[in-house]
Amino acid sequence: MVSMTRGAYAKPGTSLDFKTGNWRSTEMPAHIHAKAPCHAACPAGEDQQAWFAKLQEGHAEAAWAELVRANPLPAITGRVCPHPCEGACNRAALDGALAIHNVERWLGDEAIRNGWDYPVAAPRANAPEVGIVGAGPAGISAAYHCLRHGLRATIYEASPEAGGLLRAAIPQTRLPRAPLDAELSRVLALPGITLNLRTRLGRDVSLEELRHNHPAVLLAPGCQASTAWSVDGAVPADLREGLHMLKDFVDHGALPEAERVVVHGGGNTAMDLCRLLKRSGSKQVTLITASGLPGPDTDPSDEINVVPRELEEALEEGIEIIDHATINRLIMKGSRVTGVEIMSLRKLPGRDGRSHRIGFEGTERVVAVDMVIPCIGERVEPQGLSGLVERGYLRPSDRFGRLNEGELFALGDARGDRGTVAAAIGDGALAASAVARHLAGEADPVVDDRPEMPNAGLNLTYYDHLPRAEAPKLSVEERTFDTEIEGDIGRVAAMAEAERCLSCGNCLACDNCWTFCPDNAVIKTVELALDGSHYLFDLDYCKGCGLCAHECPTGFIQMLPNANGATEGAV
């Protein structure tokens, strides 16, 4: 018989001899890293869960480094992104979504204040050099991601300064010059990026030259050409298109004077312009948009395409919004407009399977106005891109932005299916990754098709109530033309906000599984386990009760069909 010594550990004679793992009949626990919904919703591809985790550990610089793996411009997106991540955040149903954009902005500003180094190495001197047209967010992001893949990048920008619409159109009240300049110059100064200003494709350089000089060319010229606007052929003599008016204002602070203004459109340009006009003294500013205001009855695809905070602030400031409506007719006195006829409409499915906007007869009404400003979008300026522009845009054939022309890509607004800074940044990352793989002779990167972690997959018992932190904001009376309206959330609130992250789909090392397993089949390790957690399942003893999966707050443990005799390494 076996002799037992005191403390004879894992030796014959103890119950460890008896492998209860073979009791598992149908299911076994496994660590599954599902996508956090914030990550899945982020057009720039950030993994907010990952960088919040670093903040929870108290490491702000590491959190920033994790963030800029995807998005090199957090001080900018933290200010202007419509943050779909917050709309998707699982904490919304609990006590309010995480204030992701405020913390993102704080991290971006901290990096500028402290001069944190971007986690990229200088590329080799003979590394392939990718050509990029346009130094808007798409082009700059593409250049940065080229560096991350060991490539060099040369940017050709028509304007005297980099930034694209960030500089040319977004008002300082939302995006002040200081963080914009600081963040852009930090990225553009990285070794391996060459920026050629005042170099316009189609004037100073041709596409043929670029394609000859670079193994791949990325086109990120944005949309510069205005679309013609007229109502039944009537065009007021003093008609000015919204984006130009806005750019003029951003350049030299000039705005036209008018008592009663109607702005026609449903995007950022329209919204920014409405607010500026109101602030500059117009009595009555009305936005007419074919889209709907956000609400339970509005289909998200039909929602007005602006930053939610901007809409809220515009309403605070007294902007009148007539949604689901269009301008049917202009009422002119000579060549001057004196009124508009408005008609209700809706987006409805048509017989061809596509949605159409249908106006409703009998809903016409007339509003007296002094000025009408169309803000109905821009298209790609075809100069230098002959043959590539198709119905106004570059319209690439895949998610990487590839045009059917060898290593030629279209990014950002020029694609025609984008429209935010974050999407432009995401495009930069996608195109650079595809180019890098191509140049290395490899296939395109695989799509991350992991499922998302829904709210129902979490165990909310384990999250204490913590209210969302609010950033300071100027009151309506305090708002001017140049002071930023939303303030800094600050270190204390940013760190507290990070504590609120539920860590959806990824282990937060809470020890619940380790504490609750009745069979000691969860083993804690100091080292990271292969799946990135600190825990192993000892399938020699796990009976498959499912308790750990049920009590895992984050949904990181899921029960899978039992695998016969499988064990997870030597335990």
Add this chain to the structure above:
Amino acid sequence: MSAESERAERLTELRQKFGRKPLAPGEETIPHSPREAQPKFRGLDSGHRACQGCGEALAARLVMESAGPDVMIANATGCLEVFTTPWPQSAWRVPWVHSLFENAAAVASGMEAAMKAQGKNTKVLAFGGDGGTYDIGFQALSGMLERYHNVLYVCYDNEAYMNTGIQRSSSTPHSATTTTSPAGKERMGKRHLKKDLLSIIAAHHIPYAASASVAFPADLQRKVRYAMGIDGPTFLVIHSPCPLGWKHASALTIQVARRAVECGLFPLVEIERGALTNVMPIRDVRPVTDYLSIQGRFSHLMDTEDTRAEEERAHLQALADYNIQVFSLQGDGEDPVDTGGSAAVGRSGHAARRA
């Protein structure tokens, strides 16, 4: 002896017993497997034969983590004894004695006296199920408390005689079905009430008696540590769901235990010298049906057609309300130690709360 030298002596004793021997020059350390290198004492290890999701196995392990390693155990007959020690194996990593069903407290008393006679400080624990504690072992327990032995008695309360096939005990709650209190035409499960054991224990005027639940391990372990620090008789009753006997899915053990506390049917209280000194406040009180409806042993109470079921549900609700009132369990506002705050987790095991 001064307190200082007493401590030094105790430390030397512990080092000799459990400490690692210093390495000889050139001697290599034995590599530890991850299981051997667990950063907590596991006095009850894997390979035991408890059912999937057993609340009693979990409770005993949690107790051992906080009590061990310098303890010895007297264990009454019952599931815990049977599933941990099928001959010739043992899941225990401390000295462990199997008593009879009825005399764990008496055996523990003797072990404690022997330790004392030898001048040793090893703490003696006595373990029993609810059958072995509320019922058959009760007089031995009462004697042990009255003779003031330095023993921590832990009752693993799974509310029936589980090891012999789910017979009712005096701890089985009112209306629960067991093999000897079956629900049917005649009765709606057990006719009598769950015995208020803690009050009887408290009447012995012992230093410390408390109730705990597997759903609140940090609270449970704090209570064990507190009792371990007392020189004298102490008592802990731990609510330990039994998936087999309570008829719930094995994954729900913690949820069932949590709801018992949240509805007021199993109050978590601490009693010192007969006086109530602490309770765990309930943040959001649940209706008892939230607790009853996830267990097969109460399924007859969920029959919406049966007026008797409605009456029994109302009865159990009244019992829960009574507990909430008598022990003042209703929390006011959020409290880090109420049912909500005690459950909160954060990264790396830290509570998710702002400093």
